[in-house]
Amino acid sequence: MAALAGKLNLGFLSSIGQKDGYVAFDIGSSSVKMVEAAVDKSGCRLLNAGIMPLPAGAVQNNMVMEGRLVAEVVRKLIQQHGVKASKVISAVPGRAVIIKKIQMPRQDEDELEANVEFEANKLIPETLENVNLDYEVLGYLEGGNKMEVLLVAVKKEIVNSFADVIEAAGLTPAIIDVDYFAMESMYETNYEPQTAGEVIGLIHIGAHYTSINVLSNGISTFTGDLPVGGQEFTDSLRRAMQISEEDAEAFKIAGLMNGDKAADLEALLRPTAQSLAEDIQRTLSLYGAIASEEGIRNIYLTGGGAKVVGLTSVMEERLGVPVQLAEPFRNFRLGKNLNKVSLAEVAPLLGVAIGLAIRRPGDK
Secondary structure, three states: HHHHHHHOOOOOOOOOOOOOOOEEEEEOOOEHHHHHHHHEOOEEEEEEEEEEEOOOOOOOOOEEEOOOHHHHHHHHHHHHHOOOOOEEEEEEHHHHHEEEEEEEEEEOOOHHHHHHHHHHHOOOOHHHHEEEEEEEEEEEEEEEEEEEEEEEEHHHHHHHHHHHHHHOOEEEEEEEEEEEHHHHHHHHHOOOOOOOEEEEEEEEEEOOOOOEEHHHHHHHEEEEEEEOHHHHHHHHHHHHOOOOOHHHHHHHHHHEOEOOOOOOOOHHHHHHHHHHHHHHHHHHHHHHOOOOOOOEEEEEEHHHHHHHHHHHHHHHHHHOOEEEOOOOOOOOOOOOOOOOHHHHHHHHHHHHHHHHHHOOOOOO
């Protein structure tokens, strides 16, 4: 909400805006993903998409550490793809965000704003002057007499590290979201609404972290992160084959070594895939999302690590539910300048960026 969060707001999509002129940047620990989309009453159209790697250490500890370098990458993506939009939607990593659900007596918006701030003072281990704060009413309980409210807070220094990069690139930060909620927006835009009682898992496997968002009846009921990502697979190949990190990364992606198929890539990666699947299972089991009548029925993967060969089948075996790569723009019309084959190759990496690209100021 603008009054608490100032010029930036945090939140997730529940309605699609109608004004365009926005571009989204998912600034991760190893790369920047850019997506430009047009949103109107007829749906969504993908206008531009691009990915560019970041220098090691440019983004770490949930913050942009090398603003000049990251801003230069943002500028290059804008220039290379001819993007004219100047208003930016970006996100902070969910692991840097404090998320709490609270119940409050039903009240009007003016009262709610003040009372949320009062509750936040009790729940957030940080002075409110040092955080950006937002909230969303999830629903009503006890015959409508109570409301369930999602409270979201993140340190201003973290938000500012991303906003400053956008400004340094000559652009205007319009929205700073949370990657968890961007994943949710991506799913809601591309897939049928969840049926009553349906629970699905959204898992984003980045370079160094894996983010989990569990949705029940269209509402996020659990979020969490694991300090494991695609880099683990690269490291396992490097150790097993005694090769450089660059060769291991290339082999992981293409399955080729010096142009030839040098080994059974799936077999080499399987132990790491099993370890990741076990970590995810333990995390979900703590939540109770596995092995219960109300348990997860489907899991959708995004992120560069999601493309690791054999990972979906290993996760299906371990978790006992269908696991598939998400299709981040399955309901999007594609701009004529986009190469469908090339776009399909990088689609899993764009899950968060797509979710950001359809956000607009005023959405909740």
